Amino acid sequence: MSKSKIPQEMFQHVVNNALDFLGQSIAELQQKPKYSVIHFHAAIELVLKARLMSEHWTLVISPKKQADWQEFTQGKFVSVTLEEAATRLEKVAQSGLGDKQLKSFRAVTKHRNQMVHFYHAAETEQAGIQRIQAIVKEQLSAWYFLHDLMLGQWKDTFKEWKQEISEIDAKLREHHEFLKVVFEELKPKIEEQVSEGYIFHTCPSCGFESDRHPDESDSLYESKCLVCGLNEQCILIECTECEEGEALYRGIAEAECSSCGHHHDGSQLLEKFVDDGAAHMAVKDGGNYPFPLNCGECMCYETVVEVADSQYLCTECFAVSDTYGVCGWCNDESTNLSEDSYWRGCEFCDGRAGWDKD
Ligand SMILES: [Zn+2]
Ligand SMILES: [Zn+2]
Numbered sequence: 001m002s003k004s005k006i007p008q009e010m011f012q013h014v015v016n017n018a019l020d021f022l023g024q025s026i027a028e029l030q031q032k033p034k035y036s037v038i039h040f041h042a043a044i045e046l047v048l049k050a051r052l053m054s055e056h057w058t059l060v061i062s063p064k065k066q067a068d069w070q071e072f073t074q075g076k077f078v079s080v081t082l083e084e085a086a087t088r089l090e091k092v093a094q095s096g097l098g099d100k101q102l103k104s105f106r107a108v109t110k111h112r113n114q115m116v117h118f119y120h121a122a123e124t125e126q127a128g129i130q131r132i133q134a135i136v137k138e139q140l141s142a143w144y145f146l147h148d149l150m151l152g153q154w155k156d157t158f159k160e161w162k163q164e165i166s167e168i169d170a171k172l173r174e175h176h177e178f179l180k181v182v183f184e185e186l187k188p189k190i191e192e193q194v195s196e197g198y199i200f201h202t203c204p205s206c207g208f209e210s211d212r213h214p215d216e217s218d219s220l221y222e223s224k225c226l227v228c229g230l231n232e233q234c235i236l237i238e239c240t241e242c243e244e245g246e247a248l249y250r251g252i253a254e255a256e257c258s259s260c261g262h263h264h265d266g267s268q269l270l271e272k273f274v275d276d277g278a279a280h281m282a283v284k285d286g287g288n289y290p291f292p293l294n295c296g297e298c299m300c301y302e303t304v305v306e307v308a309d310s311q312y313l314c315t316e317c318f319a320v321s322d323t324y325g326v327c328g329w330c331n332d333e334s335t336n337l338s339e340d341s342y343w344r345g346c347e348f349c350d351g352r353a354g355w356d357k358d
């Protein structure tokens with residue numbers, strides 16, 4: 001067998017295993033919650049490893065060990081942990097996990113470790129129900145992010161499994177039933193908050209009408225689902241097409257109009273905030289309006305707008321920054337600048353050091 005064929009087969013094997021573990025985890029939830037958590041955790045790790053393998057086989061091997069082709073093909077190797085995988089996805093594959101994704105995966109890992117070491121099957125019925133509810137919340141939000149990565153950011157890696165991924169999605173969503181009690185209990189609180197002016201949408205993770213948003217547009221805020229805890233950076237703008245509906249961006253630079261369905265991406269956000277900002281500047285005193293800036297997170301050119309004082313949003317990757325600076329070497333404005341940008345440059349130039357080297 002050729003060397004290049006083996007990683008491809010192992011890669012497929014890893015993805016199939018990940019999906020298999022997910023399926024098991026869903027089936028085991030009620031009868032064997034302990035195994036459900038363990039298998040769910042294994043599935044997350046395998047998906048991250050598969051993504052790393054699609055880059056290069058050595059990336060799944062623990063940084064503490066020497067990569068060895070023989071050992072790898074025999075499956076005798078120590079593989080990366082969740083944290084190590086996350087670091088490599090960011091640093092090497094340049095396709096990292098966001099804070100929320102990582103946080104939600106870490107919660108599963110933590111729970112898994114507790115289950116392995118401290119779980120006792122004999123518990124009261126009430127404690128058992130609460131445990132299952134806690135697991136469902138955790139799995140729904142971890143899946144929300146995982147599924148989003150597999151069908152979005154990493155779709156080239158996982159496109160062959162699109163069908164299976166959608167089937168798992170449907171099955172996992174049936175678990176939503178376990179959270180019905182939580183939703184029922186929250187109803188009075190939700191009604192109270194509606195009367196205070198909050199708006200509740202259907203949560204994209206747990207499916208209940210418990211996703212709380214303030215009634216405001218053109219500003220960045222954090223939504224929060226009262227049932228499953230999902231929270232995201234959001235911004236609501238008037239539809240640029242029909243001017244009747246609104247487009248709600250949640251965590252990513254894509255949104256659909258609530259009325260005409262028109263698809264919005266980062267360009268509408270960019271245009272809106274740059275126009276508003278420039279108009280505001282002109283009224284004030286003219287001067288130099290530096291926006292849009294370059295994004296130091298995703299390295300996109302001129303995509304960052306000012307949405308409020310000290311709130312700079314990238315309309316491409318949706319990262320929010322509270323500062324920006326001017327590169328000491330190339331004079332371009334960007335977020336995420338290092339202290340000695342004159343010497344080290346920014347994401348867009350190599351600075352003085354790079355100049356000297358040539
Ligand atoms: Zn929810
Ligand atoms: Zn519209």
Ligand SMILES: [Zn+2]
Nearest residue numbers: 295298314317
């Ligand atoms: Zn960006």
Ligand SMILES: [Zn+2]
Nearest residue numbers: 327330346349
């Ligand atoms: Zn620069």
